[in-house]
Amino acid sequence: MSGGCRTLLLVFLSSCTGLSACTGDGRSPCSRCDPQLSCNCSHAGLTRVPMVTDRALSLDLSFNNITTVTDDDLTGHASLRTLDLHGNRLSVIHQSAFDSLWSLEELDLSDNQLAALSQEWFKKLVALQRLNLLNNPYRYLGSPSVFYGLIRLRRLAFGGPALEELRRGDLCGVTQLEELTVHANNLSRYESGTLADIWPLGRVTLSLHRPFLTDGALASAVLADVSYPETPMVLEDLHLTGNPSVQPLRESARRRIRHLSFRNFSASDESIIDLFVVMDGVPLSLLHLEDVTLTGEGRWEKANWTDQKSIDEFFVRNVLVLDVYKFTSFLELKFLLTYPRRVSVINSRVFVMPCQTSQLLVNLQYLDLSDNLLTDLTVAETLCERNKTLEELRVLNMSGNALQSLSTLSRLVAKLTKLTHLDISRNGYSFMPSSCSWPSTLRFLNISRTKLTNISPCLPTSLEVLDLNNNDLSAFTLPLPALRELYLSGNKFLRLPSGQLFPNLQTLTIQSNTLNTFGRSDLKSYRRLQTLQAGQNKFICSCDFVPFLQSQLKGDGDVKLTDGEDGYVCDSPLYLQGEPVGRVRLTVVVCQRVLFVSVSCGLALFACAVVCVLLWRLHVFWYLKMTWAWLNAKRSTRHRQRRNDVEESEALLPFDAFVSYSERDAGWVENFLVPELEEPRETGSRPLTLCLHKRDFLPGQWIVDNIMSAIERSRRTVFVLSENFVQSDWCRYELDFSHFWLFDAGGDAAILILLEPLSKDDVPKRFCKLRKLMSSTTYLEWPQEDEGKEEFWRSLRNALKGEGN
Numbered sequence: 053m054s055g056g057c058r059t060l061l062l063v064f065l066s067s068c069t070g071l072s073a074c075t076g077d078g079r080s081p082c083s084r085c086d087p088q089l090s091c092n093c094s095h096a097g098l099t100r101v102p103m104v105t106d107r108a109l110s111l112d113l114s115f116n117n118i119t120t121v122t123d124d125d126l127t128g129h130a131s132l133r134t135l136d137l138h139g140n141r142l143s144v145i146h147q148s149a150f151d152s153l154w155s156l157e158e159l160d161l162s163d164n165q166l167a168a169l170s171q172e173w174f175k176k177l178v179a180l181q182r183l184n185l186l187n188n189p190y191r192y193l194g195s196p197s198v199f200y201g202l203i204r205l206r207r208l209a210f211g212g213p214a215l216e217e218l219r220r221g222d223l224c225g226v227t228q229l230e231e232l233t234v235h236a237n238n239l240s241r242y243e244s245g246t247l248a249d250i251w252p253l254g255r256v257t258l259s260l261h262r263p264f265l266t267d268g269a270l271a272s273a274v275l276a277d278v279s280y281p282e283t284p285m286v287l288e289d290l291h292l293t294g295n296p297s298v299q300p301l302r303e304s305a306r307r308r309i310r311h312l313s314f315r316n317f318s319a320s321d322e323s324i325i326d327l328f329v330v331m332d333g334v335p336l337s338l339l340h341l342e343d344v345t346l347t348g349e350g351r352w353e354k355a356n357w358t359d360q361k362s363i364d365e366f367f368v369r370n371v372l373v374l375d376v377y378k379f380t381s382f383l384e385l386k387f388l389l390t391y392p393r394r395v396s397v398i399n400s401r402v403f404v405m406p407c408q409t410s411q412l413l414v415n416l417q418y419l420d421l422s423d424n425l426l427t428d429l430t431v432a433e434t435l436c437e438r439n440k441t442l443e444e445l446r447v448l449n450m451s452g453n454a455l456q457s458l459s460t461l462s463r464l465v466a467k468l469t470k471l472t473h474l475d476i477s478r479n480g481y482s483f484m485p486s487s488c489s490w491p492s493t494l495r496f497l498n499i500s501r502t503k504l505t506n507i508s509p510c511l512p513t514s515l516e517v518l519d520l521n522n523n524d525l526s527a528f529t530l531p532l533p534a535l536r537e538l539y540l541s542g543n544k545f546l547r548l549p550s551g552q553l554f555p556n557l558q559t560l561t562i563q564s565n566t567l568n569t570f571g572r573s574d575l576k577s578y579r580r581l582q583t584l585q586a587g588q589n590k591f592i593c594s595c596d597f598v599p600f601l602q603s604q605l606k607g608d609g610d611v612k613l614t615d616g617e618d619g620y621v622c623d624s625p626l627y628l629q630g631e632p633v634g635r636v637r638l639t640v641v642v643c644q645r646v647l648f649v650s651v652s653c654g655l656a657l658f659a660c661a662v663v664c665v666l667l668w669r670l671h672v673f674w675y676l677k678m679t680w681a682w683l684n685a686k687r688s689t690r691h692r693q694r695r696n697d698v699e700e701s702e703a704l705l706p707f708d709a710f711v712s713y714s715e716r717d718a719g720w721v722e723n724f725l726v727p728e729l730e731e732p733r734e735t736g737s738r739p740l741t742l743c744l745h746k747r748d749f750l751p752g753q754w755i756v757d758n759i760m761s762a763i764e765r766s767r768r769t770v771f772v773l774s775e776n777f778v779q780s781d782w783c784r785y786e787l788d789f790s791h792f793w794l795f796d797a798g799g800d801a802a803i804l805i806l807l808e809p810l811s812k813d814d815v816p817k818r819f820c821k822l823r824k825l826m827s828s829t830t831y832l833e834w835p836q837e838d839e840g841k842e843e844f845w846r847s848l849r850n851a852l853k854g855e856g857n
């Protein structure tokens with residue numbers, strides 16, 4: 053190999069490896085991008101940042117096994133707005149890995165293995181608004197501040213199980229936030245004032261498990277820096293056991309916070325009492341407890357001297373009471389229960405709220421006891437069957453309990469004279485009694501997800517919103533004149549209920565039923581209807597329904613279908629099953645059947661007529677007739693021959709000649725031919741017998757048969773040719789049969805007489821037989837002058853007498 057070749061090969065090879073380097077060196081592509089350029093490469097088992105289109109706006113790489121982000125993994129992604137790397141095993145991020153992400157607004161690096169943060173990462177992210185650094189094993193944020201320069205930052209979350217230290221300057225550059233989340237359960241050093249420069253501060257969530265338990269001063273310092281009256285505070289993962297663990301909250305109380313939430317929180321009776329003591333006189337309006345474990349017995353009455361007048365809302369969800377049987381059900385909590393207007397105790401295994409307790413709730417307007425264990429019996433106790441209670445109540449939510457009797461419930465709530473909203477969804481009602489008593493103020497009733505099978509006048513006519521989703525209803529015949537919204541999804545309706553029942557209805561939802569169809573007149577009957585949701589039904593895509601629905605989907609008409617075109621799918625006919633109605637195209641064949649049939653019949657008839665005319669013009673009928681006659685003749689000939697063989701009379705041919713002539717030439721035949729041949733003037737010549745159709749044909753027999761037998765019974769056939777002959781059909785038959793006879797007999801059976809000069813070319817082309825005969829057989833010409841006539845008759849007579857020569 054020459055040196056030149058070798059260098060060329062080397063260049064080639066190196067250019068190959070260079071190419072593979074720039075196309076990703078082992079990075080797999082991810083093409084799971086939607087039309088909005090949002091790419092979801094989550095849960096894809098990736099170990100490297102994949103190659104994604106440069107135009108991507110959002111890139112989700114969460115829950116992969118990515119360990120590193122190199123400096124060119126993300127180059128070119130100048131338009132990327134959201135990058136999610138949550139739940140990987142990231143431990144290395146190159147200093148300039150994010151440098152090209154000028155448009156990045158949201159970055160999630162939570163749940164990774166980043167042991168240290170670098171201020172280099174974020175220095176070019178001028179558009180960043182949300183940054184999540186939670187749950188990485190870094191022990192401190194590091195200075196200079198990693199957030200320096202993030203002037204747009206509005207949501208920040210950092211910290212994790214390893215975070216030990218926060219120092220002044222760590223958050224330098226963070227000035228105002230809508231949301232701050234700090235996981236600092238293991239925080240052991242906090243420099244006072246670290247979080248104090250962030251203001252305004254929208255909402256702060258702190259996990260301070262260990263500081264609250266063991267380092268009250270540290271917890272106090274943190275709370276002091278973030279407590280403002282307008283800043284809702286969420287404290288997570290606290291375990292309050294005794295007095296010291298509650299003291300840090302004094303800082304918040306001093307700063308008069310208004311919204312305090314605890315999440316994932318356990319507390320003893322003592323610490324709850326201490327909490328109320330700490331909050332004595334604080335204008336706290338919302339106390340929110342979620343995922344709570346109460347280790348005590350609910351004996352909080354020791355705090356009854358404290359002032360909790362400002363508490364307006366008391367929200368509790370997912371409470372676990374460790375010792376349910378000793379729990380006192382808040383009997384002595386007048387100091388706490390007299391003031392709130394809203395109380396929610398959700399999913400907390402409440403099976404009864406004693407009448408005594410509900411009588412304490414004199415200001416209550418909103419009571420949510422959803423997802424508990426209430427029954428008809430315990431609700432009777434809760435609503436104090438025989439006494440007044442909850443007189444101010446406007447909203448009562450008992451969704452998700454074990455109630456079964458609508459008449460019991462209606463009787464119990466009838467005395468709540470201000471009640472407007474009642475939610476008794478997800479209970480065990482199966483039957484609607486024929487009459488009920490309700491407060492006259494009731495406007496909103498939710499009885500969805502029960503097992504109702506009927507509708508009755510039990511429903512109050514004052515209702516404006518009625519939710520009957522997910523029941524077993526199939527008919528609705530009750531007039532509800534005030535109703536504005538009706539929800540009937542997930543039932544068994546075959547057709548829309550009549551709009552006359554609901555003169556004020558504006559919204560109707562009837563998805564997932566068994567509706568086959570509905571039409572303009574159905575919608576017309578609803579006078580005020582504005583929005584309708586009727587997808588996921590069993591639509592019959594008829595010629596009325598499809599165009600109607602398509603025009604509705606386009607927005608024609610007063611009623612808007614607001615649940616998206618794709619929910620409307622054909623169920624039948626079979627060939628359209630599963631097809632979205634909006635995309636169905638029904639053809640004229642299906643929709644205008646009568647018109648289609650009549651038009652196509654008309655066209656077929658017209659075509660037939662055209663074909664017939666064509667056939668007639670091309671004499672096809674004549675050919676067919678001929679063929680048929682020929683076949684017939686052939687058959688009857690065979691038949692006759694057989695009979696003749698039997699009779700052995702083949703020699704007996706009664707006629708010397710059959711004369712075939714046109715009716716127009718009858719004069720010549722009768723005046724000249726017949727006398728000359730049958731009664732010869734010349735002595736010595738034998739008279740010949742001629743067969744003439746006029747004279748010898750059997751009347752009543754089919755003419756073709758007659759012709760056939762005439763030809764057969766004659767030894768010769770004489771054709772008197774003339775213009776007239778050519779125009780006569782029958783003569784042509786005769787000609788044809790004689791030809792076929794000639795063929796069969798093999799003899800010279802045909803004699804042509806030319807009555808007037810007629811050349812072969814005067815004969816139309818389709819009379820090929822005649823033309824053939826004229827060219828193959830010599831013919832006798834009828835002379836115009838008298839002198840030739842003697843000669844003519846002699847020749848003719850000779851020809852007739854000649855036996856096969």
Ligand SMILES: *[C@@H]1O[C@H](CO)[C@@H](O)[C@H](O)[C@H]1NC(C)=O
Nearest residue numbers: 095096097098115116117141
């Ligand atoms: C990540 O890698 C580990 C082992 O290296 C494996 O067990 C795990 O299933 C991988 N996770 C994903 C999401 O691929």
Ligand SMILES: *[C@@H]1O[C@H](CO)[C@@H](O)[C@H](O)[C@H]1NC(C)=O
Nearest residue numbers: 212213214215216238239240
């Ligand atoms: C919590 O901090 C201590 C030092 O203060 C450290 O020894 C321990 O490992 C940390 N815990 C976790 C889960 O990182």
Ligand SMILES: *[C@@H]1O[C@H](CO)[C@@H](O)[C@H](O)[C@H]1NC(C)=O
Nearest residue numbers: 261288289290291316317318
């Ligand atoms: C709840 O808090 C405890 C500490 O009190 C913690 O160990 C646990 O992981 C937390 N649970 C959740 C779901 O955050």
Ligand SMILES: *[C@@H]1O[C@H](CO)[C@@H](O)[C@H](O)[C@H]1NC(C)=O
Nearest residue numbers: 398420422449450451473475
């Ligand atoms: C009642 O509670 C359920 C479940 O918590 C909720 O979905 C529903 O919206 C509530 N109803 C009212 C009227 O607030």
Ligand SMILES: *[C@@H]1O[C@H](CO)[C@@H](O)[C@H](O)[C@H]1NC(C)=O
Nearest residue numbers: 451475477478498500501519
């Ligand atoms: C009725 O209750 C169900 C279940 O609790 C809830 O999902 C639904 O939103 C409620 N309906 C209305 C109109 O609020």
